[in-house]
Amino acid sequence: MTTLLPGTPDPDRPVVVAHRGYSAVAPQNTMAAFDAAWRSGAAALELDVRRTADGVPVVVHDPVVDRVTDGSGAVADLDAAAIARLDAGGSFSTAFAGQRLPRLTDVLRYLAARPGFDLLCELKGRWTAEDVAPTTAAIDAAGLAGRVVVQGFDRATVAALRAAAPHLPRGLLCDAVPDDLLDAGRDLDVVTVNPSVAAVIAAPHLVERAHDAGLRVMPWTANTPERWTRLVDAGVDGIITDRPGTLAGWLAGRCG
Secondary structure (H helix, E strand, O other): OOOOOOOOOOOOOOEEEEEOOOOOOOOOOOHHHHHHHHHHOOOEEEEEEEEOOOOOEEEOOOOEOOOOOOOOOEHHHOOHHHHHOOOOOOOOOHHHOOOOOOEHHHHHHHHHOOOOOEEEEEEOOOOOHHHHHHHHHHHHHOOOOOOEEEEEOOHHHHHHHHHHOOOOOEEEEOOOOOOOHHHHHHHOOOOEEEOEHHHHHHOOOHHHHHHHOOOEEOOEOOOOHHHHHHHHHHOOOEEEEOOHHHHHHHHHHHHO
16 A cells, blocks of 8 residues: 555654655756655655646646746647756756656656655646546556555546546645535545645644545645644644655654
């Protein structure tokens, strides 16, 4: 069973999920950041997927490549070959010059060779069941169906994931917590609801209510001991962080 969804939750030791890899020390959503996250002892990796103009799932957060690469333009307007030529590391540090925006299949092969390092895979924007099929098929082909949770903010996308690959566990993301979050989670048959850190802190009974509904909670994105303390005290199941190595050490010191 995936470490993202432990059979018996440990309220004192939530799962450490590396946000876009170890993005505090390496350029986000690159293989360098993913490798750093694995070496840090993170239990799972979180990343973002978009589709290129020719329908290839690539790993990038923004709808445009301008902020994280030396190129410009919308991901949806660039083909996979053009995306592959972009430098996604030099703007972070010259030490990472030449890092690329990987295809999802590259990351899945990497994870397949590292048992125990699982994946929280966010599909950015609105996708149809036809749109998500190449992504879910790639997860299955890599043999990772038992180690991946697919998620999205858009409820239509989560419904499309259910239609295209009902065997893959799903998550529903949100910023603020809507009144119908747990109802929506049940309706979409998700296994986890993942609000922002601020939303979880502002709703102290949310985690207990989610657990009563059979749902996990893994908030994003917490990077300080003060926030880690509040989330652990709230009983969250996972913490998504830019600093997975630091969080893992902090949890070890706190929990023994």
